[in-house]
Amino acid sequence: MDIKVRVWRQPGPSAAGKMVTYDVKGISPDASFLEMIDVLNETLILDGDDPIAFDHDCREGICGMCSMVVNGVAHGPEKATTVCQLHMRKFSDGDVIDVEPWRAAAFPVIKDLVVDRSAFDQIIQAGGYITAPTGTAPDAHATPVPKKDADAAFEAATCIGCGACVAACPNGSSMLFTAAKIAHLGLMPQGQPERDSRVIDMLQAQDDAGFGGCTNAGECTTVCPKGIPLSLIGRLNSDYRKAISKN
Amino acid sequence: MSANDFWADGEPVFDKAAPDGPVETRWERRKFAAKLVNPANRRKLTVIVVGTGLAGGSAAATLAEAGYRVKSYCYQDSPRRAHSIAAQGGINAAKNYRNDGDSVYRLFYDTVKGGDFRARESNVYRLAQVSVNIIDQCVAQGVPFAREYGGLLDNRSFGGTQVSRTFYARGQTGQQLLLGAYQALERQIGLGNVEMNARHEMLELIIVDGKARGIVVRDMVTGEITTEFADAVVLASGGYGNVFFLSTNAKGCNVTAAWRAHRKGALFANPCYTQIHPTCIPESGSHQSKLTLMSESLRNDGRVWVPKNAADCQKPAGEIAEADRDYYLERIYPSFGNLVPRDIASRAAKNVCDEGRGVGPGGLGVYLDFADAINRLGRKAVEAKYGNLFEMYERITGEDPYATPMRIYPAVHYTMGGLWVDYDLQSTVPGLFVIGEANFSDHGANRLGASALMQGLADGYFVLPNTISNYLAAGPFPKVTEADAPVVEARKLVEDRIEKFLSIDGDRTVDSFHRELGQIMWEYCGMERTEEGLTKAIGLIRALKEEFWTRVKVPGKGEELNQNLEKAGRVADFIELGELMCIDALHRRESCGGHFRGESQTPDGEALRHDDEFSYAAAWEYFGADGRPVLHKEDLNFEYVHPSTRSYK
Numbered sequence: 001m002d003i004k005v006r007v008w009r010q011p012g013p014s015a016a017g018k019m020v021t022y023d024v025k026g027i028s029p030d031a032s033f034l035e036m037i038d039v040l041n042e043t044l045i046l047d048g049d050d051p052i053a054f055d056h057d058c059r060e061g062i063c064g065m066c067s068m069v070v071n072g073v074a075h076g077p078e079k080a081t082t083v084c085q086l087h088m089r090k091f092s093d094g095d096v097i098d099v100e101p102w103r104a105a106a107f108p109v110i111k112d113l114v115v116d117r118s119a120f121d122q123i124i125q126a127g128g129y130i131t132a133p134t135g136t137a138p139d140a141h142a143t144p145v146p147k148k149d150a151d152a153a154f155e156a157a158t159c160i161g162c163g164a165c166v167a168a169c170p171n172g173s174s175m176l177f178t179a180a181k182i183a184h185l186g187l188m189p190q191g192q193p194e195r196d197s198r199v200i201d202m203l204q205a206q207d208d209a210g211f212g213g214c215t216n217a218g219e220c221t222t223v224c225p226k227g228i229p230l231s232l233i234g235r236l237n238s239d240y241r242k243a244i245s246k247n
Numbered sequence: 248m249s250a251n252d253f254w255a256d257g258e259p260v261f262d263k264a265a266p267d268g269p270v271e272t273r274w275e276r277r278k279f280a281a282k283l284v285n286p287a288n289r290r291k292l293t294v295i296v297v298g299t300g301l302a303g304g305s306a307a308a309t310l311a312e313a314g315y316r317v318k319s320y321c322y323q324d325s326p327r328r329a330h331s332i333a334a335q336g337g338i339n340a341a342k343n344y345r346n347d348g349d350s351v352y353r354l355f356y357d358t359v360k361g362g363d364f365r366a367r368e369s370n371v372y373r374l375a376q377v378s379v380n381i382i383d384q385c386v387a388q389g390v391p392f393a394r395e396y397g398g399l400l401d402n403r404s405f406g407g408t409q410v411s412r413t414f415y416a417r418g419q420t421g422q423q424l425l426l427g428a429y430q431a432l433e434r435q436i437g438l439g440n441v442e443m444n445a446r447h448e449m450l451e452l453i454i455v456d457g458k459a460r461g462i463v464v465r466d467m468v469t470g471e472i473t474t475e476f477a478d479a480v481v482l483a484s485g486g487y488g489n490v491f492f493l494s495t496n497a498k499g500c501n502v503t504a505a506w507r508a509h510r511k512g513a514l515f516a517n518p519c520y521t522q523i524h525p526t527c528i529p530e531s532g533s534h535q536s537k538l539t540l541m542s543e544s545l546r547n548d549g550r551v552w553v554p555k556n557a558a559d560c561q562k563p564a565g566e567i568a569e570a571d572r573d574y575y576l577e578r579i580y581p582s583f584g585n586l587v588p589r590d591i592a593s594r595a596a597k598n599v600c601d602e603g604r605g606v607g608p609g610g611l612g613v614y615l616d617f618a619d620a621i622n623r624l625g626r627k628a629v630e631a632k633y634g635n636l637f638e639m640y641e642r643i644t645g646e647d648p649y650a651t652p653m654r655i656y657p658a659v660h661y662t663m664g665g666l667w668v669d670y671d672l673q674s675t676v677p678g679l680f681v682i683g684e685a686n687f688s689d690h691g692a693n694r695l696g697a698s699a700l701m702q703g704l705a706d707g708y709f710v711l712p713n714t715i716s717n718y719l720a721a722g723p724f725p726k727v728t729e730a731d732a733p734v735v736e737a738r739k740l741v742e743d744r745i746e747k748f749l750s751i752d753g754d755r756t757v758d759s760f761h762r763e764l765g766q767i768m769w770e771y772c773g774m775e776r777t778e779e780g781l782t783k784a785i786g787l788i789r790a791l792k793e794e795f796w797t798r799v800k801v802p803g804k805g806e807e808l809n810q811n812l813e814k815a816g817r818v819a820d821f822i823e824l825g826e827l828m829c830i831d832a833l834h835r836r837e838s839c840g841g842h843f844r845g846e847s848q849t850p851d852g853e854a855l856r857h858d859d860e861f862s863y864a865a866a867w868e869y870f871g872a873d874g875r876p877v878l879h880k881e882d883l884n885f886e887y888v889h890p891s892t893r894s895y896k
């Protein structure tokens with residue numbers, strides 16, 4: 001396939017950026033989107049140009065490192081798929097494809113397509129855990145967990161922390177990410193003791209880190225590669241109301 | 248073969264930390280004998296932990312909980328993204344919740360045997376013992392393991408064993424375990440007990456007065472080089488499978504941290520022991536940047552086959568009659584069938600492909616077929632167990648595995664070799680500890696499925712925090728400063744190397760060298776190794792090294808985010824490691840576990856060990872980029888599980 005890509009190029013955090021167009025010729029439909037960029041970068045390097053910086057690691061859709069807005073959609077056109085798992089067979093010969101970084105106040109651009117997502121870690125620091133210091137645990141079978149709850153907790157826990165939800169949100173809100181963690185831990189008996197403080201502290205951390213407020217636009221769940229449902233935000237809100245009414 | 252042009256013989260190396268006597272109480276006795284650090288003093292002691300995977304994340308969190316000051320490093324933008332996140336299938340533990348005859352002893356036995364009698368009994372026994380605590384710990388953290396309707400934990404069985412002892416969370420066990428460790432780590436970061444440095448790469452080890460006292464790191468965003476000091480350094484930097492360029496590892500996985508330590512005196516053990524995983528998605532073309540694993544748990548229900556006749560290989564699978572299919576694993580290994588250990592399954596796939604019976608592009612693939620499982624259990628049940636893996640397969644290949652059998656082929660997956668450590672997980676450099684996949688300790692020549700997660704967490708949560716205190720009890724050590732000669736020297740080494748990369752300005756990209764190295768390694772140091780091939784490979788790698796240092800082109804500057812500069816450093820180290828791997832493979836003139844020497848096989852093509860000559864771990868000492876490495880042998884003694892020929896027939 002022969003395609004064109006228009007890529008956001010920004011040399012550094014405070015530098016101005018712009019879209020730059022490149023031709024990519026003879027790319028296999030079986031190549032992944034990132035492999036297409038690899039091929040382009042090899043040519044750029046040999047031509048003496050600066051290759052495109054982008055985040056990636058596992059290339060299996062699990063580490064949450066890759067982060068590109070493709071044709072205006074975080075992670076690109078394929079539903080429930082990270083951009084590293086997107087393949088060129090989803091495009092057509094002659095396509096012009098736009099590639100941009102996550103854009104959100106809380107995720108400043110570092111270079112080209114690379115952004116700083118450390119604000120997510122700050123939200124987890126504030127309460128996205130169960131306090132269980134090593135060595136203090138009772139036998140794993142001491143507390144049975146209904147399969148239904150364990151399965152639901154697992155579904156919520158599959159969030160990969162990629163930030164697509166934030167990038168897609170008109171307000172740059174991190175509600176879906178936070179809600180997924182609140183649900184994961186709140187659905188388990190182990191998570192109950194800290195349930196109230198967790199939701200209060202994580203929401204505070206979210207505000208402090210510069211994420212916007214949630215207006216139920218629902219864009220987050222549409223782009224989420226793991227299909228985290230909007231209903232978890234409702235769950236979070238209800239947890240929050242209960243928590244503040246007690247305090 | 249003894250010392251020659253390629254290597255020199257050295258003195259034996261001993262593990263002085265392991266107690267002797269009954270294996271069941273060795274760990275108890277070691278813990279009791281180890282010196283403790285009084286809680287008030289722990290605040291005064293700093294530990295650097297490089298890596299935030301299962302090993303590093305769990306260690307950093309646990310050390311901080313215990314009261315030490317911890318500085319933690321990873322190359323990703325968040326500690327949550329370490330490569331452990333990608334592990335799919337599960338984690339072993341000798342809980343015997345199935346009441347199917349499992350026990351600590353059986354897990355110990357299976358692991359020693361599975362490792363083809365090339366691991367230390369003391370270490371493996373301890374691993375089996377602490378395995379049960381790991382599950383308790385993870386459940387307490389809220390890891391959502393799969394459960395049964397009664398609310399108790401579910402188990403599955405994994406390759407190489409006949410009991411069900413594998414705990415799992417759908418096909419994302421590594422993710423869930425890592426998030427547990429990551430959350431514990433973030434809690435400690437929030438409390439101010441851990442200083443987290445994401446997007447920082449360790450590029451050199453600092454040794455002062457014979458002790459590991461710090462590291463040189465590069466801030467991958469600004470390019471700033473800094474020196475960091477501590478009372479002890481822990482490497483948890485993962486495995487080196489990416490020396491093959493194509494592997495199931497994440498793209499950033501590298502050997503640099505371990506290799507830099509090796510260059511500074513830490514012995515590197517059994518580098519040639521590589522695990523080639525039998526169930527990966529085959530390569531699709533020259534753009535291929537990595538390979539994707541399909542969890543081995545698929546072999547519980549999928550049946551592996553190829554056409555009986557080479558002439559059928561081009562036909563669609565559905566058109567090949569049952570009678571014309573060769574379920575070769577079930578045929579050759581009737582008692583284990585599709586569940587034979589990885590090395591056996593991989594080599595068997597290579598053999599049928601070498602016979603011209605492979606399927607898919609280039610004839611490099613075999614079928615993994617779920618038709619029987621779907622008939623027997625129903626599509627729903629298969630979907631519940633493997634849904635996400637099937638989706639992943641379809642996304643990558645564009646084929647629907649519910650309708651046509653998957654195509655799979657072996658790929659490099661795990662490296663059993665690593666820095667040599669004693670029972671305390673301390674390397675030959677005092678104060679340098681190595682945990683997780685980065686060390687060589689527990690899996691011998693072959694790792695069983697679901698045992699790496701177990702080992703990473705055993706090391707990080709339960710072993711290292713108990714053994715490191717024995718070392719730290721003598722601290723705090725004298726203050727180290729920027730001006731100390733070894734610090735200046737280590738920093739200069741890093742700066743000079745970066746300058747060198749940037750100044751060569753040649754005509755080949757870093758990736759092109761990496762790919763070429765990978766091809767050499769796969770061809771000559773992959774599933775089958777021979778004296779002739781390895782000798783050739785060493786020559787090719789030496790020539791490649793020369794070419795790399797004269798023709799590589801690294802764009803950009805040092806003082807910025809520069810991903811090609813990062814890669815250049817890693818590839819330079821992989822080239823040196825590749826050479827050592829070939830030398831190690833050449834010197835070991837036997838087949839064992841993941842190391843198969845063409846010259847050492849039984850008449851029916853099975854691996855043939857030579858216990859009389861090779862019952863040792865090969866620990867290599869670095870002697871300059873152009874010098875001969877020196878071989879130190881650690882003899883292995885088997886008091887409990889007596890070496891026998893593995894038989895899965």
Ligand SMILES: Cc1cc2nc3c(=O)[nH]c(=O)nc-3n(C[C@H](O)[C@H](O)[C@H](O)COP(=O)(O)OP(=O)(O)OC[C@H]3O[C@@H](n4cnc5c(N)ncnc54)[C@H](O)[C@@H]3O)c2cc1C
Nearest residue numbers: 298299300301302322331336337449485683684697699700
């Ligand atoms: C696809 C896949 C599936 C697997 N499935 C299973 C399974 O089901 N069961 C099982 O038991 N095992 C499995 N394994 C193996 C297992 O996942 C790994 O062996 C294990 O997770 C390694 O953990 P670790 O903590 O040692 O290293 P890693 O998780 O690789 O972590 C390494 C850390 O070191 C950091 N690092 C590396 N170099 C540097 C440097 N120079 N400077 C700073 N930081 C650095 C990285 O940033 C990272 O944080 C699988 C492996 C793969 C590839």
Ligand code: SF4
Nearest residue numbers: 159160162163165224
């Ligand atoms: S909720 Fe979805 S989109 Fe948001 S960080 Fe998690 S996985 Fe990514």
Ligand code: FES
Nearest residue numbers: 057059064066084
């Ligand atoms: S690179 Fe890991 S999720 Fe895309």
